[in-house]
């Protein structure tokens with residue numbers, strides 16, 4: 001696959017901008033009627049933390065579009081909540097939200113089998129509360145989980161940082177990082193267990209940014225996606241490119257340059273604008289027939305900022321959008337960017353096919369269940 005620069009004058013190809021086939025976008029095998037065991041085959045993400053740390057709120061805000069203020073009325077969980085996030089071939093996993101009082105010895109939960117299929121364990125610490133007991137629980141959780149499954153990726157969300165000043169945020173992160181690592185050193189696990197830390201709040205974009213990084217680690221072909229984006233930015237004069245899951249605003253991939261949270265927020269806001277405007281002006285004759293009619297193969301958008309920067313959005317498939325940030329001067333040859341985008345889209349298409357083939361070689365394809 002190539003992303004060669006094509007001179008505008010010689011460019012005359014008709015673009016093929018149709019949407020990807022449906023089954024590349026949805027997981028056709030998971031429907032409301034599918035059994036518990038079908039869902040249990042999905043990669044698993046586990047949420048743990050003390051009572052009231054914010055686990056359920058995070059899940060509801062990121063994956064169920066609950067507004068942050070509504071989480072005040074959620075109430076405490078007394079049992080494990082399971083949910084399936086099934087937006088696209090890339091954002092496709094099961095979430096297990098353990099109640100705060102959960103204990104590894106609790107026979108109510110089959111912890112062994114849940115953690116064996118777990119790819120990522122997110123431990124939530126309430127940064128506005130005393131952190132000592134949370135750190136004790138974190139240490140006990142990661143060491144026990146590591147004994148069950150050595151491939152789990154451990155992530156700590158230092159949560160509710162909206163209530164802290166910038167200085168306190170950094171200080172809290174440093175202290176939690178230091179003490180968690182000291183505990184691992186004391187138990188002799190520091191060489192084996194690696195924990196990543198993220199500052200989060202449901203009241204801003206930080207929770208989406210943190211979840212993006214968690215989800216990216218669960219995508220088997222992430223390096224290829226990142227490489228695709230590196231190529232398109234270098235051949236199209238783009239400064240930053242994000243591949244977004246439109247529904248959750250998680251970016252499933254970005255190029256390898258560092259992510260600046262303000263750019264991420266701008267691109268998230270752009271998606272909101274596109275969906276809102278499409279909902280008003282862009283619905284077809286039969287609104288409501290598709291899952292999200294506001295975003296389809298006709299969706300694209302261009303926003304010029306007053307500092308000479310352009311935000312450019314293109315649909316990749318029903319649930320994925322490419323959002324690019326570039327200088328206005330570099331947008332003069334828009335056709336080259338569009339051409340390179342079509343090539344990128346084909347590359348992503350091929351990646352979906354590859355993912356399907358890999359899945360089939362591991363297990364025979366089950367027929368989709370229809371009503």
Ligand SMILES: Nc1nc2c(ncn2[C@@H]2O[C@H](COP(=O)(O)OP(=O)(O)OP(=O)(O)O)[C@@H](O)[C@H]2O)c(=O)[nH]1
Nearest residue numbers: 052053054055056057071072076077100160201202
């Ligand atoms: N200020 C602030 N409050 C938050 C944030 N996230 C969650 N909360 C609040 O924290 C409280 C507890 O949130 P829950 O989601 O119920 O906590 P939980 O960890 O699921 O609690 P258990 O079900 O008891 O284990 C709620 O009142 C939320 O509104 C945040 O980022 N900032």
